Amino acid sequence: MSLLDIRDLRVSIGGAAILKSLSLTLAGGEILGLVGESGSGKSLTALSVMGLLPPQASRTGSVRLAGAELTTKSETELCALRGREMGMIFQEPMSALNPLLSIGQQVAETVRVHRRASRQEAEQIARHTLDRVGLPAERFPLGLYPHELSGGQRQRVAIAIAIALTPRLLIADEPTTALDVTTQAQILALLQRLVREDGIGLVLVTHDLAVVAQVADRVAVMKDGEIVEQGRIGKLFHSPRHPFLSTLLHDAAHRPVRMPHPDAAASPILEVEGVVRDYPPSGRSHRRGGEAFRAVDGVSLFIRPGENVGLVGESGCGKSTLLRTILGLEAAQAGDIRVYGVSLGRAQGAALRQLRRQIQVVFQDPWGSFDPRWRVERVVGESFHLLEVAPAARQRRRQVEEVLERVGLSPSDADRYPHEFSGGQRQRIAIARALITEPSILVLDEAVSALDVSIRAQILDLLAGLSQGLSCLFVSHDLAVVQAITDRVYIMHDGRIVESGATEAVFNSPQHPYTAGLAAAAPNLARALRQREEQAARDEPVPARLLASGTLFRVKRRVQGII
């Protein structure tokens, strides 16, 4: 008997069918990857198993946990199950923890809710569980508070809360999406270990195919509230039956076709030389003295005309600060930033506006980067302000329409409000806004990180098409994207550039240990599949039938194609 058995689950909210006849099973000790794009119903599936659907949702079908029907249970009965029999881990570890309670209290709370445990016993269990998730007592006493921990450590606490009572089912909804790659690798390894040790059934909800390929045993692919494909990873990823999965796999490994590489001899248009940026010690404590925090520590980089350059680093490495300094939003304490040989720090008035016009930016968050009260026309036209002679109203409108068409939107979109657009369309608007001043450098601050793979592939194509005569600086933690689109790359760590060079060379033979660690930790679909294959080859001999039919050869071709 399977641990979790969902049959013909249908959920609708306000008459709209969100989940349409969903069926899946999960055995104990198994990891099922539930993948799909945003809005496909992954999270809702997770919530309906937990019985946490919003009150206006209606649900039919059957959800069985170890043979017991969950859909007919009352809220009180479900409360007894949640936390004890089934646990859940969420994406945002900060908001999943209560900032006012210590980590010990939060883990012990779950224990005390479900067991008549004394405070002391509960604390013992909490201690033991925190040890298991890699937060040892000597460094992480029970009295620590969430804000004293890093994102990865917080996620470990969230996992400890979920597994404190050794549940049989664990649902993890994008548990590593908000984390850096090295932390992500650690958390995934932790989850795998716990599943193996406790025989937990894990549903791993994610948008990232590489993560699934790396850790899951089976995968279920969701699209528009349905499971379009379900099966063992290796087999399914090598020969997807449903076109959606093959598109997804294709998009995930998408590399845009780029114009011929730039002239290596051309003189750089942007030069950053020895830039230093200090922050006074946190908050108002500067009155009490103390050492300044050096966010950017003597960074130098340059960009040639038409070149795509990547800036890679994990959160807190100073790349955002560097970016703000390059954009002229913050002053550098030392060093120089030159655009076309003119120093940004010394320019003023019209000259400064002229330089600013050359560097435009696309931000990460497609939801937060527009004034919700402005129409697209005004949003896109905001930088007209930087032009020496601002065009007349009709001319402005025409230019806005032109640039909207250039990024693949329609001219009439100028009259709409940003909230009427999807995430991918919003990123196009953001690119249009950046292009309106005809800059020579486009800075993309994690500009595709928040997008689904198919949309991401489209935006990357768009950027590749635009990059004629335009230099791009890609700031990202996503190695796959940086690898796909950049010529050269800078690796940043603790405020310094630790390695730089041609993208392929840096990733294929990293010189600095940090780069090597980063490259190893980043989820990589092709590598994960190759490892699976090697594992499978070791476990069982290849059937002669496959060899004869040439299937294996095709599989290899496919894998190589992805690489």
Place this chain on the structure above:
Amino acid sequence: MSAARGSRTGGRPLSRSFRLGAGLTVLFLFCALLSLVWTPFDPAAMLISDKLQLPSPTHWLGTDHLGRDVLSAIMGGARTSLGVALVAVGLGMAGGVPLGLWAAARQGWVDEIVMRGNDLVFAFPALLLAILITALLGAGALNAILAIGIFNVPVFARVSRAGALALWQKEFILAARVAGKGSLRISLEHVLPNLLGSLIVLGTIQFSLGVLAEAGLSYVGLGAQAPTPSWGRMLAEAQTLTALAPTLALFPGLALTATVLGLNLLGDGLRDWLDPRSAQGDAW
């Protein structure tokens, strides 16, 4: 901007509580404005022979201990409340919003000075300040306005500073800075319009508090002086007569409750209605 709002909010149903609030507020405004040109009787005219009458066809809400018509006094009182509260809220907004925007845009020592100044005003109870002002300038509606107005300044300053600080973190403000706009321009073009919704909500709620404060001040004799009609003074006068004429306290009390309730419901309804994103009911 007004045409834009029409298209954004058009076709959205208004909630029942919003309509109730708007109805009560309109009734209050109507009474106040009508009293400028017409009241059933002169609210100040005394006719001792007609004192303490119950509601009747002649005096709809009865008369008080001096034979004055209660309905006329309530209508006149509405005008006093409206005037005092409106000007006081206006003073608060005119002083507080620019201070809040300035503090948020500049941060650092500007922020410190503005916020500590706010704390200073907050440290005194409103009534104390009112007594101080009346002691210096004498009792009257004008001084009530001044007292309530001064207390509204830090309220608006705080709310606009907090809202502006959150907005300054947004990427669209960063984008505007990348476009080379200065902090004054960003404050006016991006920050203020996005704060407008919450300021209007706060405005209506402060308005209702202003109505209450005016009633409170005139109740203790620091507000509008006779013969200007005032709900607070009506309540104070009716207090000694509750056993004899219970309706005398009832009507001004009801008027005050209905006005405050109406303004609060209106404020909540406006907040939902003014937010362009609520058109789609999106959670973000």
